[in-house]
Amino acid sequence: MNIKNYINGNFHNPIQDNWLDNYNPSNGKIYGQIPDSTKEDVENAYISAKSAFPSWSQTTLDERSRILIKISELLEANLQRFAEAESKDNGKPVSLAKQIDIPRAASNFRFFGNAITQFASESHESIGQQAINYTLRQPIGVVGCISPWNLPLYLFTWKIAPALAAGNCVVAKPSEVTPMTAYLLGEICNEAGLPKGVLNIVYGLGGSTGQAIIEHPDIKAISFTGGTATGAHIAKVAAPMFKKLSLELGGKNPNIIFADCDYDDMLATTVRSSFANQGQICLCGSRIFVEHSIYEKFKTDFVNKVKALKVGHPSEKDTNIGALVSKPHLEKVKEYIQIAKDENGTVLCGGNEVTITDYENGYYLEPTVIEVQSDECRVNQEEIFGPVVTIMPFTNEDQVLQMANKVKYGLSATLWTNDLKRTMRMSNQLQAGIVWVNTWMLRDLRTPFGGVKASGVGREGGFEALRFFTEAKNVCIKY
Numbered sequence: 137m138n139i140k141n142y143i144n145g146n147f148h149n150p151i152q153d154n155w156l157d158n159y160n161p162s163n164g165k166i167y168g169q170i171p172d173s174t175k176e177d178v179e180n181a182y183i184s185a186k187s188a189f190p191s192w193s194q195t196t197l198d199e200r201s202r203i204l205i206k207i208s209e210l211l212e213a214n215l216q217r218f219a220e221a222e223s224k225d226n227g228k229p230v231s232l233a234k235q236i237d238i239p240r241a242a243s244n245f246r247f248f249g250n251a252i253t254q255f256a257s258e259s260h261e262s263i264g265q266q267a268i269n270y271t272l273r274q275p276i277g278v279v280g281c282i283s284p285w286n287l288p289l290y291l292f293t294w295k296i297a298p299a300l301a302a303g304n305c306v307v308a309k310p311s312e313v314t315p316m317t318a319y320l321l322g323e324i325c326n327e328a329g330l331p332k333g334v335l336n337i338v339y340g341l342g343g344s345t346g347q348a349i350i351e352h353p354d355i356k357a358i359s360f361t362g363g364t365a366t367g368a369h370i371a372k373v374a375a376p377m378f379k380k381l382s383l384e385l386g387g388k389n390p391n392i393i394f395a396d397c398d399y400d401d402m403l404a405t406t407v408r409s410s411f412a413n414q415g416q417i418c419l420c421g422s423r424i425f426v427e428h429s430i431y432e433k434f435k436t437d438f439v440n441k442v443k444a445l446k447v448g449h450p451s452e453k454d455t456n457i458g459a460l461v462s463k464p465h466l467e468k469v470k471e472y473i474q475i476a477k478d479e480n481g482t483v484l485c486g487g488n489e490v491t492i493t494d495y496e497n498g499y500y501l502e503p504t505v506i507e508v509q510s511d512e513c514r515v516n517q518e519e520i521f522g523p524v525v526t527i528m529p530f531t532n533e534d535q536v537l538q539m540a541n542k543v544k545y546g547l548s549a550t551l552w553t554n555d556l557k558r559t560m561r562m563s564n565q566l567q568a569g570i571v572w573v574n575t576w577m578l579r580d581l582r583t584p585f586g587g588v589k590a591s592g593v594g595r596e597g598g599f600e601a602l603r604f605f606t607e608a609k610n611v612c613i614k615y
């Protein structure tokens with residue numbers, strides 16, 4: 137199936153007629169092509185967005201809200217089709233896409249469709265000066281949204297929905313590795329009555345299509361989720377043009393387990409926070425630190441549970457771990473397992489590729505647990521972004537806090553304890569944008585989402601996202 141650029145409500149071949157292959161990770165086969173879009177395609181998308189802006193930015197909040205909620209309903213009505221497409225493109229189990237990716241994409245549209253009706257700005261009376269100030273929150277114009285491959289539709293819509301709700305028109309690019317559900321979204325937007333040109337989706341490589349978006353002089357804001365190195369590059373390009381930037385980048389999140397936690401809940405959740413989506417979630421707790429007194433017990437129980445996870449074809453109902461997203465990514469993850477061994481890490485389980493009958497060329501890897509000797513080894517410091525976690529013991533709070541914070545990243549942290557004072561102390565001191573206590577990935581879309589240090593700049597979610605996608609203008613009236 138060939139994917140086409142979605143520009144001005146229509147589907148177009150790329151101007152240069154160059155195409156890229158699209159792979160199915162579950163069998164390693166090419167199953168379609170996507171546009172290898174150039175600067176000219178991006179320019180057309182921009183022109184379409186620019187033309188749609190005057191009308192869309194003046195559309196009533198009621199009307200914007202109605203259309204976004206309609207998109208949400210149509211996504212829900214097409215759940216099975218979208219889940220299968222996401223799984224085929226990404227390798228994730230269909231069951232996961234059905235339970236998480238697609239429902240959350242639908243929630244993004246519903247949430248921001250509602251949120252915009254509640255978004256208010258401030259007014260300040262300058263007492264004694266006979267003046268009143270009020271703040272306008274105006275849409276920026278044409279904005280760029282660029283997303284990664286791990287949660288394709290979920291993260292794509294997490295940007296697009298608030299951008300549109302706030303009255304902007306969008307030029308968006310999904311990852312070239314997982315373009316399919318973005319393509320299907322175009323059809324849904326038409327069906328929902330989103331006016332032509334309000335959302336434009338171009339496909340292609342980061343270095344060319346993505347680059348054309350970030351360096352476009354009139355695309356004034358970029359919302360990006362992806363790797364830290366790409367984020368640094370985007371910041372460099374965008375800074376001299378004074379673009380507004382929201383960067384959601386890599387992570388190497390600590391999962392800190394104290395002996396006083398609810399053990400069974402912790403164990404079940406830790407399996408999930410380690411290996412959900414083949415460990416390819418920026419929020420996965422890939423560094424597990426366990427209090428010394430329960431370390432040996434945890435090690436045995438955790439490894440047993442991980443060994444019981446079924447690696448299988450994504451469409452099979454009992455599959456826990458599907459395929460990794462691509463061949464190069466599989467190779468990268470395998471390299472890290474070798475690095476761990478070279479650094480005297482002990483592979484407690486996993487570490488090998490898995491061959492699945494009839495799908496021998498798929499990118500399957502066993503979930504892997506590595507016991508490390510030092511928190512400073514490479515596998516404990518660098519983002520692997522696959523089904524690989526490290527474990528090591530700690531003796532006290534100060535020590536584990538220091539180890540948890542001693543990485544360049546700061547996206548999320550998970551803490552397992554029933555000690556309230558410790559919870560408060562540690563939550564204050566963990567260098568992360570998000571701290572989960574006795575849970576993982578429990579999301580309320582009103583809360584700020586994002587990281588510190590090399591995990592990014594800015595926050596998404598709730599009114600934070602609507603603030604990002606608007607410019608504040610103060611009006612001061614003397615009376």
Ligand code: NAD
Nearest residue numbers: 283284285310311342346347362363366384385386387418
């Ligand atoms: P990536 O940085 O390679 O690509 C992300 C997107 O950026 C893709 O659409 C890509 O085509 C585009 N891109 C690449 N180079 C570009 C350029 N020069 N200009 C413009 N766009 C460009 O990341 P990835 O491999 O797709 O995703 C994995 C990474 O994403 C991991 O590091 C992961 O931690 C991170 N991630 C972060 C979050 C978060 O919320 N912080 C969420 C999910 C994934």
